[in-house]
Amino acid sequence: MAAVHAWRAARVTPLGELHSPPRMTAELLRMTVQVVLVASLWRGLYAASGTTAGLDRDQAVTYAVLATLALRVRNLDQFAGRDTVIQHMHFGTIVYWYLRPLAPQRYYALRALGEQLYGLVWALAGYAVCLAAGVVQPPKSAAVAGVFVLSALLGQWVMYYVMLVIDQLCFWTLRNGAAMLILIFAQNLLSGVYAPLWFFPDWFITMSGFLPFQATLSVPLSLYVGRIPLSDAGAQLLVQAAWVVALALFTRLLWRRAARRVISQGG
Amino acid sequence: MSGSIQVRGLSRTFHTTVRRPGLAGALKSLIKPDRVAKEAVVDVSFDVAPGELLALLGPNGAGKSTTIKMLTGILTPTAGEARVAGVVPYEERERNARNIGAVFGQRTQLWWDLPVRESFAILRDIYEVPNAEHRARLGEFDDLLELSSFWDTRVRHLSLGQRVRCDLAAALLHDPQVVFLDEPTIGMDVVVKEQVREFLRHQVEERGRTVLLTTHDMTEVERLAERVVLINHGRLVLDGTLDEIRRKFGSTWQVRATLADPHARVEPLEGISLLRREGPQVVFGPDGPTAPTVHQALKQVIERYEVTDIAIDEADLEDVMRTAYVQAEAASSAQAEVPSGAPAGGD
Incomplete structure (x- = not known):
């Protein structure tokens, strides 16, 4: 029987952060600098033009700043805490994940949940400051806000699975540095962090439609700024949900194979 | 049986790829990998009674850790069967996890960035230990291992001795019947080693825990174990008391x-x-x-x-074990030289 109170394992990453004030200060500094630079960049780009790729200046700045804030949700420094999957594989401490009455996949999910909730607090605090300072625009209506929240939740769910796939690679390769770099670049590019997807050529937008990345950030942020109208929201939410289901099944399969791998290699 | 370990004909074979030397060899290996089977543990059988401390000894690469990994459920044996506190560990891993505690050398299960007490609290939640019981057990472990002087320190700042003491406590917080210790005192100073030995003795004698210990430290064996199982090249060489081993090899x-x-x-x-x-x-x-x-x-x-x-x-246990390892090695070599089909024994 699974442990009832094991959900408290979700506090691992937030606790680690709260016990590292310098890391929190660095996080605050990094977030502030990124928001200021991104807002300045997009304001500068729109200085000489009105509406580009279907977005006006305020929409573009709002999109870019929200994307920067959203990245904080799942971008904590687990490496410093020796708590990445690759480190557990390297040090052989992954065996302890298989020696507890809590399945490794459940522990991983709980830990990620804690991490995402903690990151969400940072993102919400940043959002509140940016909203008060007029850097980002509020949603156009309560309906838009509601759909955005739903879409953002699904987006984070997809993000969780994408990160999980990368971590699961460690069970086969013992290294995931290159995959992680590719993921971060692809994630930022294809989810619209570097620039909203409408600035890219059609073939690129079509290609990215076959990948899960735009379901993580691009869809919820586009709903927020109004680039995707509410009338299209249902279809977009369905696509996001489909990615959640597909990735859930895929990662479940990988967990089973990873367990067999640990069993055969002995950690 | 509660707290006992039963091992019958346990075997484990690993399949690895042999890399050929040189550039051409590397290319060949890439195209047609040469897979070889390596028998890490072969037909090992022994029992550990509830409340007994057994030392599992052998030279490096003998198969000790592989045996422990099968008994903890991390590895599945290729053949044979094991039961730990009545559970087949590799078939019911989560159920087995509640009955066992384990420390693997210097690999810590504590969270590197958290104070030790937070790690203990997370383990308490994972193992569903009631708060009062958790507090009482921590108090007991503190008396024996003097943890309270550093349990509010983050794990990353602990010395090796402090960390291993915390790991021992972490492995026993859920009151397991069976404890597996794979070289727990490696690299520790003599004072801390003695403290750990005292702790283990207490756990066996007062708490009735079954302990399976692997170590290269013969002082530890002498002070803690009454019975020893010696394995070499994955095969059981000897299962007996320290006196029997001394008589045979020392x-x-x-x-x-x-x-x-x-x-x-x-x-x-x-x-x-x-x-x-x-x-x-x-x-x-x-x-x-x-x-x-x-x-x-x-x-x-x-x-x-x-x-x-x-x-x-009198030859100390270190000398005795050296003799035992050398004789076991010689026996293995002699066995390997016997042509296939010929009888392995001499008479």
Whole structure:
């Protein structure tokens, strides 16, 4: 029987952060600098033009700043805490994940949940400051806000699975540095962090439609700024949900194979 | 049976790829990998009774850790069966996890960035230990391991000795019946080692836990274990008490006596040979497989001769185990040289 109170394992990453004030200060500094630079960049780009790729200046700045804030949700420094999957594989401490009455996949999910909730607090605090300072625009209506929240939740769910796939690679390769770099670049590019997807050529937008990345950030942020109208929201939410289901099944399969791998290699 | 370990014909074979040397070899390996089977554990059987501490010994690469990994459920055996506290560990891993605790050398299960007490609290939640029980057990462990002086420190800032003590406590917080310790005191100073030994003794004698310990530290074996299982090249070489092992591999004692009459005639005694004589000083040693123990030899010498001084030198366990490893190695080599189809035994 699974442990009832094991959900408290979700506090691992937030606790680690709260016990590292310098890391929190660095996080605050990094977030502030990124928001200021991104807002300045997009304001500068729109200085000489009105509406580009279907977005006006305020929409573009709002999109870019929200994307920067959203990245904080799942971008904590687990490496410093020796708590990445690759480190557990390297040090052989992954065996302890298989020696507890809590399945490794459940522990991983709980830990990620804690991490995402903690990151969400940072993102919400940043959002509140940016909203008060007029850097980002509020949603156009309560309906838009509601759909955005739903879409953002699904987006984070997809993000969780994408990160999980990368971590699961460690069970086969013992290294995931290159995959992680590719993921971060692809994630930022294809989810619209570097620039909203409408600035890219059609073939690129079509290609990215076959990948899960735009379901993580691009869809919820586009709903927020109004680039995707509410009338299209249902279809977009369905696509996001489909990615959640597909990735859930895929990662479940990988967990089973990873367990067999640990069993055969002995950690 | 509660708290017992039963191992029957346990075997584990690993399949690995052999890399050929050189560029051409590397290319060949890439195209047509050469897979070989390596038998890490072969037909190992033994029992550990509830409340017993058994030392699983053997040279590096003997198969000790592989055996422990199968008993903890991390590895599935290729053949044979194991039961730990009545559970087949690799079939019911989560159920087995509640019955066992484990420490793997210097690999810590604590969270690097958190104070030790937070790690303990997370384990308490994962294992569903009631708060009062958790507090009481922490108090007991603190008395024995002096944890409270550093349990509010983050794990990354602990010394090795402090960390291993915390890991031991972490492995026992959920009150497991069976504890697996894979070289737990490696790299620790003598003071901390002694503290850990005292802790383990307490867990076995007072709490009745079953402990399976692997170590290369013979002092640890001598102080803690009554029984030893020796494996080499994955095969069980010996299963017996320390006395039996000493008798089999360690009859290298010497009795040095100073005779009252320096010119007295000295003859070998039953199972005892005269090794050398220097004036009044004579040195006796064991003679053949029927040699008595050092204490019996001492008695015989005193009864037979009038001595003014007598001393004994006994080979320590380190020497005994060295002899055992060398003999086991020689036996393995001899077995490997027997042509296939020929009988392995000599008679």
